[in-house]
Amino acid sequence: MRIVHYVNQFYAGLGGEDSAGIGPRVIDGTVGPGRLLSQILGDEHQIVATLVCGDDHAASNATVAQELLDMARSADAELLVAGPAFGSGRYGLACARLVAAAHAGGLPALASMHPDNPGISEAGKAPVIASSATAREMRPSVQRLAAAVAKLAAGEALTAADGLVTQPARIGQLVDQRAAARAVQLVLRRLGGDRDATEVPVGGFGAVDPAAPIDKAAGVTVALVTEGAVVPAGNPDRLESARATRWLRYPIDGVGALDSGVWESVAGGFATTAANADPNRLVPLDAARTLEREGAIGRLHDEFLVTVGNGTPVATARRFGVEWAAELRKAGVQAAILTAT
Amino acid sequence: MERAGIPTALITNLVTIAEQVGAPRIVPGRGIPYPSGDPNLSPAAEQAWRRQLVQRALDAVATAVEHPTIFEVGVVNA
Numbered sequence: 001m002r003i004v005h006y007v008n009q010f011y012a013g014l015g016g017e018d019s020a021g022i023g024p025r026v027i028d029g030t031v032g033p034g035r036l037l038s039q040i041l042g043d044e045h046q047i048v049a050t051l052v053c054g055d056d057h058a059a060s061n062a063t064v065a066q067e068l069l070d071m072a073r074s075a076d077a078e079l080l081v082a083g084p085a086f087g088s089g090r091y092g093l094a095c096a097r098l099v100a101a102a103h104a105g106g107l108p109a110l111a112s113m114h115p116d117n118p119g120i121s122e123a124g125k126a127p128v129i130a131s132s133a134t135a136r137e138m139r140p141s142v143q144r145l146a147a148a149v150a151k152l153a154a155g156e157a158l159t160a161a162d163g164l165v166t167q168p169a170r171i172g173q174l175v176d177q178r179a180a181a182r183a184v185q186l187v188l189r190r191l192g193g194d195r196d197a198t199e200v201p202v203g204g205f206g207a208v209d210p211a212a213p214i215d216k217a218a219g220v221t222v223a224l225v226t227e228g229a230v231v232p233a234g235n236p237d238r239l240e241s242a243r244a245t246r247w248l249r250y251p252i253d254g255v256g257a258l259d260s261g262v263w264e265s266v267a268g269g270f271a272t273t274a275a276n277a278d279p280n281r282l283v284p285l286d287a288a289r290t291l292e293r294e295g296a297i298g299r300l301h302d303e304f305l306v307t308v309g310n311g312t313p314v315a316t317a318r319r320f321g322v323e324w325a326a327e328l329r330k331a332g333v334q335a336a337i338l339t340a341t
Numbered sequence: 342m343e344r345a346g347i348p349t350a351l352i353t354n355l356v357t358i359a360e361q362v363g364a365p366r367i368v369p370g371r372g373i374p375y376p377s378g379d380p381n382l383s384p385a386a387e388q389a390w391r392r393q394l395v396q397r398a399l400d401a402v403a404t405a406v407e408h409p410t411i412f413e414v415g416v417v418n419a
Contacts, residue, residue, distance in 0.1 A: 056372070056373055056374065060354060121358075122357065208344055208363035208364070210343050211342075211347055213403050213405045272374065274378065275375055278378060278380075280377065282378075283377070284391050284395050286388070287394070288395050291399070325342040325346070326345070329346075335347065335399075337350050337395065337399075337402075338351050339352045339376040339377050341373050341376060
């Protein structure tokens with residue numbers, strides 16, 4: 001089978017964050033993880049071309065998936081494989097959008113990423129095979145992906161046993177037991193302590209009930225919070241650059257703007273060049289101060305709260321949210337502005 | 342934070358993800374690495390842009406919403 005493989009700029013060897021803005025391009029044959037994939041797949045399947053796009057470009061431009069798909073078709077792809085993207089958000093998003101576009105257009109496609117990758121929800125009906133969280137486990141991740149590729153190429157359906165993450169298309173089938181009997185069995189399993197048994201997995205993040213609005217920002221205290229890892233230069237408190245385990249607070253009482261050289265971002269998931277040249281691009285303190293002075297904001301809370309969102313598990317982020325809300329409430333803050341990368 | 346009753350405007354470039362996770366008040370920025378800036382603008386124009394973003398975020402927290410709602414700069418939400 002003729003396979004076209006998608007990787008980001010990093011795995012294509014075209015550079016790190018400095019190259020995250022490059023547009024879609026084609027490379028003949030295999031690159032990076034594609035070499036390992038090709039080696040495991042053996043002679044039966046060939047990776048004829050590798051598609052590459054910078055992570056920022058791919059995640060910020062809605063037309064990229066279609067452009068890449070056109071390139072895959074030009075290379076006479078019979079199957080499109082994307083990733084593994086591990087836990088990388090932009091890369092995962094790019095892979096998910098590409099396989100979704102391919103699947104919708106009738107080209108078989110398969111992506112690989114960690115089940116917690118925020119991009120996974122955009123894969124639509126295309127299958128996604130679970131990878132590990134980081135590239136430290138590249139080999140087992142690619143092995144699992146290769147096994148899924150071989151199975152898909154043989155025309156077999158992928159299942160959870162293959163590492164399938166997304167829900168496959170629902171196909172009607174006859175079963176021996178009627179719905180009432182199956183429902184009772186599920187209830188019995190639930191009573192037996194099995195919290196996961198279901199015929200219709202719903203997943204997702206749970207609905208968020210929006211808070212009631214404030215009357216007018218002019219009358220209240222507003223806080224600035226961020227997951228962009230903005231800290232004093234030198235990162236004295238050692239905030240992690242990925243997979244945060246904690247959050248920090250920094251006083252901004254009397255500070256008019258976040259000056260370059262005084263503040264910096266230690267986030268590991270994106271190029272911090274622009275943010276470090278002007279940290280107000282991550283925490284808009286200068287503009288907020290102006291609006292406070294002009295009376296549009298009653299008062300700006302005297303510290304900002306910060307963590308890093310890069311690769312941070314949803315459960316941890318949820319805990320930070322609960323703690324931030326409690327913290328802000330205690331301080332009399334009534335509204336917040338959260339900047340996210 | 343919204344669940345806990347603090348209206349929170351989320352300024353981000355990844356609008357579709359923000360919608361999918363259910364963020365109620367979303368203000369779209371222009372780039373992933375600079376949610377509240379735009380290095381492609383002149384310094385004065387970027388200041389103006391950031392002011393508009395924060396102003397829009399203030400509009401968002403003062404607006405009642407029932408589901409993820411996008412507050413674009415320069416667009417008036419009914």
